[in-house]
Amino acid sequence: MLKTKERIITTADLGRDPDQALQNAQRAPIVVTAEGKPAAYLVGTDTFDALIERLIELEREELSVNVQRGEQDFVEGNFSTLQEVIARAEARWQGQDQTQP
Numbered sequence: 001m002l003k004t005k006e007r008i009i010t011t012a013d014l015g016r017d018p019d020q021a022l023q024n025a026q027r028a029p030i031v032v033t034a035e036g037k038p039a040a041y042l043v044g045t046d047t048f049d050a051l052i053e054r055l056i057e058l059e060r061e062e063l064s065v066n067v068q069r070g071e072q073d074f075v076e077g078n079f080s081t082l083q084e085v086i087a088r089a090e091a092r093w094q095g096q097d098q099t100q101p
Helices: 011-016 018-025 045-075 082-093
Strands: 008-010 030-034 037-042
Touching: 008 011, 011 018, 011 030, 018 030, 018 037
Parallel strands: 008 030
Antiparallel strands: 030 037
């Protein structure tokens, strides 16, 4: 477990000992501060890869839910024709549509 002083470092600390910062980042995300404010996170490659994989998984789940919802709407007759969609889009572009999408 990293100590707080190892998890929050300044840009100067990063410049003085980048190898240590990279090594610590493999164990836990590191906050890099500039002028006393968080400026960046330094994360290990395994953590980054896991985050990206999870993001892709969540996007797939969301897409699946939305496709199912769209299919159900279609079955229930809740859909717009292409002409209706074009008319709404043109009205929005011209600033005539007062409804929310």
